[in-house]
Amino acid sequence: MQPPVEVKPGDHRLQFTYNIWFSRRAPGKQATTQNYDQNLKLIGR
Numbered sequence: 001m002q003p004p005v006e007v008k009p010g011d012h013r014l015q016f017t018y019n020i021w022f023s024r025r026a027p028g029k030q031a032t033t034q035n036y037d038q039n040l041k042l043i044g045r
Contacts (some may be wrong), residue, residue, distance in 0.1 A: 001031070
């Protein structure tokens with residue numbers, strides 16, 4: 001787990017908050033909900 005994002009003085013915690021998720025699922029394959037959730041990886045905040 002990543003450390004909390006540091007909010008600088010004068011900035012709002014909800015301003016410019018982004019999360020990038022990546023799924024390794026191969027194209028053309030049907031994913032069950034469980035497999036989809038397991039394959040999601042957080043790669044940036």
